[in-house]
Amino acid sequence: MSELSAYEQEREANIARNRALLEQLELKDAVAALGVSVKPKPAPKPKAKPVQAAKRVKRESTEEAPRRQSARLRKDDAVDPNETPAQRRKRLAEAEARRKKEEEERILAEEHAHLAKRPRAQELDLSVLTAAEELGDEEMNALRASLQAITHKPIPRCIGSVDAWVYDSDKHDAREAEELRKRLGQMKVASRAKVTQNRVYSAAYHPEPTKDLIFFGDKHGQVGIWDAQAPVEEVADEDDEVTPADEKSGGKYWRLQQHWPATAKSSISSIRIDPIDSHRLYTTSYDCTVRQLTFVSGVSRQIYSSSDVLISSLELSPSGHEMWISDVSGGATHLDLREGPSHTRWYGLSDQKIGSVSINPTSPHLILTASNSRSLKIWDARKLDVLLTQKQSGGATSSSSPPSPSKYTSGPFDFDFERVQKFIETKKGSGALRGEYAHGKSVTSAYWDPRGRSIVSTSYDDTLRIWELDAGKYDASPVFPAFTPFSRIKHGCQTGRWLTPLRAVWTPNPDVYPHFTVGNLDHSLNVYSCKGELVAKLSDSVRITATQAVTCSHPSVVERCATGNASGRCVLWAPPDLA
CATH class of the missing domain: 1.20.5 (Single alpha-helices involved in coiled-coils or other helix-helix interfaces)
Incomplete structure (x- = not known):
C-alpha cells in the first residue's frame, strides 16, 4: 500500500x-x-481486460427448406384421392417391385464388395490386372506392345563358372576392382518415376539387353512395370501448346494389381524372372500365394498357395523347373513346376522366419537360408530327400542314393523343425546341414554370387559379411571344414518399420568381376566387390532425398542399376551420356 x-x-x-x-x-x-471512514481504502489498480472473442453475428433465421425425398417415397405419398381400388393395388404392387429390386441391388453390391476383399485365385487378364488404374485403349495397347516386344526370342540367363575370377595374387583382384570402379563410379541418375503407389518391397531387372525394363513389387500387391528409357509423351493443352515432360518423371510405367486385395496383406515379398524363359514373371505375396504372369498371353495365374503361412521369398533353379519358397514360420518348400503343387515338400529348417532362400547356380543342390534365428545355413537338398524315402517306406531305407522326383507318387510332404533336427543328428542325415554361422542379430538376407562361390549376408547387427568357398571341397566332406566370413563390413541396417529391410544383392552378370549393391541409410547406393572393397558410392543430394532400400542390376549390361524407396519412387542409375 x-x-x-x-x-x-x-x-x-x-x-x-x-x-x-x-x-x-x-x-x-x-x-x-x-460518508468517509477514518482509514479509507485506496482505490484498486485497474486490471487489464482479457481479450474478448469477436462476437458472432447471429444469422437471420430462415424458413427450413423442405427435406429431400426419394422418388419412390414421393410417388407413394402422392396418392390420388380419386383412385380406384384397382389403381391402388397396381400402385402398391409397383412400389413393392421397386423395393425388391433395390434390395437385390444392395445385396449384390455387398457381395461384390465382399468378394473384392478376398484373394483372387483365378486366372486374371491384363484388363483385370489394370482395372484399378482405368487405362485407356492407347495405354493398354502400349503395355501389351511393350510386353510383346520382349517375347520374340528367349533370353536365357548365363551361368558363371565356379572357377571364374579366381586369382592367386591380390594384385589381380585389385586391378579388376579398379576397372570396375572406373565403369561404375561415374554412373548418374538417368531416370526417375513413381512406379508404384506404395512402398517398394522387391525388384527384378529384365535381361533384355536393348531395354531397361524393371519390375517393382509394392506393399499393397501391385507390380510396377517401368520402361525407364522410353521417351515421355508430350501432352498438348486446349490451345495446342505442347507441355514439356515432367522433370520428376522418366520413361513409361504401368501398374498391375497382381495380388488382391490391395492391402498390406498382399505385400509382394519377392519378384523373380524365369532364368530360361524370360517371358514369365513370378511373384510371392503375404497373401500366401505364388503367381505367374506370362507376357505372351498377358495372363496371371496362381501356381502355389499355402493355407495360412506368409511367404517371404522365392528362388528358381538354373533349369527353371524347380523353385524353393521360404515362409515366416521357418519353413522352405520345394516345388517342381512339372509336377504341380500337389507334390510339394515342406521342410522346417528353422524355428523362426526365413527371410530369404538362395540356390547355388553351379551346384543347385546347395540351398542357402537366412532366418530371424540369427543363423545362416547351407543345406544339401539331396540329403533332405532321404526324409521322403523314409516316410514312403515307413522307416529306414537301404538305398544309398536319394530317389528321383519322378518316384514321388503322392504328396505333399511336411517335415517339421523337430523331425529335421533329429534327422541331421543321425548317420543318414549327416551332411544335410553343410554349414552354419551365427550372426549378432537377425539375418535379413543371404545370396550366392553368379559363380556359386561367394556369399554375402545382411544382418540387423549392422554388418555385411562375405564368404568365399573352395568349390573343390563341396563334396569332399559332408560338412565344410571352415565356414567363417573372411570380410566384415560395417553398414547401417536399422531400417525400422517404415523402410524395407536392406539386402545386399549380387549383380547377376557372370561376365563381369563379381560385385553386389546395397542401399545406404544416407540415401546413397553402395557397390562392393566380392573381396569387400567399396567400388562406388552413388548419390545425388538434389534429386535423391530418401533411402534406396531395394536394389537390382541388369543381368547383361554392367553400367545399369535400379533402386526403389518407401514412397514408390524408383531411380535408374546409368552412365552420364544417358543421364
Whole structure:
C-alpha cells in the first residue's frame, strides 16, 4: 500500500476530530452524512481486460427448406384421392417391385464388395490386372506392345563358372576392382518415376539387353512395370501448346494389381524372372500365394498357395523347373513346376522366419537360408530327400542314393523343425546341414554370387559379411571344414518399420568381376566387390532425398542399376551420356 501525502494525512486528522466532536454531541446522522471512514481504502489498480472473442453475428433465421425425398417415397405419398381400388393395388404392387429390386441391388453390391476383399485365385487378364488404374485403349495397347516386344526370342540367363575370377595374387583382384570402379563410379541418375503407389518391397531387372525394363513389387500387391528409357509423351493443352515432360518423371510405367486385395496383406515379398524363359514373371505375396504372369498371353495365374503361412521369398533353379519358397514360420518348400503343387515338400529348417532362400547356380543342390534365428545355413537338398524315402517306406531305407522326383507318387510332404533336427543328428542325415554361422542379430538376407562361390549376408547387427568357398571341397566332406566370413563390413541396417529391410544383392552378370549393391541409410547406393572393397558410392543430394532400400542390376549390361524407396519412387542409375 502506498503512503499518504502530508496533505492527505492532515485532511484525515481533521475528519477524525470532527467525527469525535459530533459523536460527543450525539449527532449520528451527521456522522453518517460524512460518508468517509477514518482509514479509507485506496482505490484498486485497474486490471487489464482479457481479450474478448469477436462476437458472432447471429444469422437471420430462415424458413427450413423442405427435406429431400426419394422418388419412390414421393410417388407413394402422392396418392390420388380419386383412385380406384384397382389403381391402388397396381400402385402398391409397383412400389413393392421397386423395393425388391433395390434390395437385390444392395445385396449384390455387398457381395461384390465382399468378394473384392478376398484373394483372387483365378486366372486374371491384363484388363483385370489394370482395372484399378482405368487405362485407356492407347495405354493398354502400349503395355501389351511393350510386353510383346520382349517375347520374340528367349533370353536365357548365363551361368558363371565356379572357377571364374579366381586369382592367386591380390594384385589381380585389385586391378579388376579398379576397372570396375572406373565403369561404375561415374554412373548418374538417368531416370526417375513413381512406379508404384506404395512402398517398394522387391525388384527384378529384365535381361533384355536393348531395354531397361524393371519390375517393382509394392506393399499393397501391385507390380510396377517401368520402361525407364522410353521417351515421355508430350501432352498438348486446349490451345495446342505442347507441355514439356515432367522433370520428376522418366520413361513409361504401368501398374498391375497382381495380388488382391490391395492391402498390406498382399505385400509382394519377392519378384523373380524365369532364368530360361524370360517371358514369365513370378511373384510371392503375404497373401500366401505364388503367381505367374506370362507376357505372351498377358495372363496371371496362381501356381502355389499355402493355407495360412506368409511367404517371404522365392528362388528358381538354373533349369527353371524347380523353385524353393521360404515362409515366416521357418519353413522352405520345394516345388517342381512339372509336377504341380500337389507334390510339394515342406521342410522346417528353422524355428523362426526365413527371410530369404538362395540356390547355388553351379551346384543347385546347395540351398542357402537366412532366418530371424540369427543363423545362416547351407543345406544339401539331396540329403533332405532321404526324409521322403523314409516316410514312403515307413522307416529306414537301404538305398544309398536319394530317389528321383519322378518316384514321388503322392504328396505333399511336411517335415517339421523337430523331425529335421533329429534327422541331421543321425548317420543318414549327416551332411544335410553343410554349414552354419551365427550372426549378432537377425539375418535379413543371404545370396550366392553368379559363380556359386561367394556369399554375402545382411544382418540387423549392422554388418555385411562375405564368404568365399573352395568349390573343390563341396563334396569332399559332408560338412565344410571352415565356414567363417573372411570380410566384415560395417553398414547401417536399422531400417525400422517404415523402410524395407536392406539386402545386399549380387549383380547377376557372370561376365563381369563379381560385385553386389546395397542401399545406404544416407540415401546413397553402395557397390562392393566380392573381396569387400567399396567400388562406388552413388548419390545425388538434389534429386535423391530418401533411402534406396531395394536394389537390382541388369543381368547383361554392367553400367545399369535400379533402386526403389518407401514412397514408390524408383531411380535408374546409368552412365552420364544417358543421364
